[in-house]
Amino acid sequence: MELYLIRHGIAVERGIYDEDRDRPLTDKGIARTQQVAQRLQTLGLQFDWILTSPFCRASQTAQILIEAGLGETLETSELLEPDRPIEPWLNWLSAWPPAQIQDCRLALVGHEPNWGDWAEQLIFGEIRGHLSIKKAGIVGLSLPPFELLSWPEVRSPLGTSQLFWLAPPRLLL
Amino acid sequence: MELYLIRHGIAVERGIYDEDRDRPLTDKGIARTQQVAQRLQTLGLQFDWILTSPFCRASQTAQILIEAGLGETLETSELLEPDRPIEPWLNWLSAWPPAQIQDCRLALVGHEPNWGDWAEQLIFGEIRGHLSIKKAGIVGLSLPPFELLSWPEVRSPLGTSQLFWLAPPRLLL
16 A cells, blocks of 8 residues: 655745634645646556545645546545544554555645654654655655454554655655 | 765666676666756756765766766765665764765765665664665755764764655656
């Protein structure tokens, strides 16, 4: 399974909106995210699923991915809100039949420092804060096959996943 | 200090040349490496130094970087040969005056699995084999400031560096 962690684009500064979750993308944020999405589409990337944090800046980013033709299925999950740990999301994932997620390309749209933390946990099994993910940047991870020990017990992807992409918009445009 | 680990391009298969070190890039390897170099040049990247493994496929790759205008200074070092550990190279690096390498952009041209191993050691302090670096691919790392504890003793960049790029040619072209 391939997992893509996509950080939301440039958003309106804190302090203008009462709630952090309501901050939308700026015009520049929208334009740059559209360019990134277009580029990913040109690369032939297709997501079987796009899952987004419910925060405005993330769901706008996910919507741009859909509009660029990168996927058809968009869902919102509170498990991707800022500062959420990875384990509840992995539990959610492991509840799916393995045949359905085995060869799946899944995109998660959300926040920092989550994505850096989650990626580090998937690759190394622990958080160090040593991955730098820019706004509208993307991380590509290959998760090991979900082995059926005795379903729903699966071999954990924590510390066993492979990193194959880490790119800011600058590298993509 | 920014450190870029660049893997050599596609080379002639093993078995055709007596010595592994003599294997040159294929025509496709040359063309693709040139495209990558051109792209990095367009991004405005400039290396203060390019250091290459003496193996033919690596030094050809380094030469292509020079021809694309990515740097002017090219040196060859046996410390970058396949399967060399990172420590002797770090010792070599720490022998330079810190002021000279502090804000330096250094490119190393060499091999896998070295680059994946070295990058993991710089980011996490240990090797897991969980970074996937394609031929003519690039890894960008930010090393912490070389602090003068009592020179030549410096704070080690092992386990304290930041990963900001990991890109195969596909993502760059």
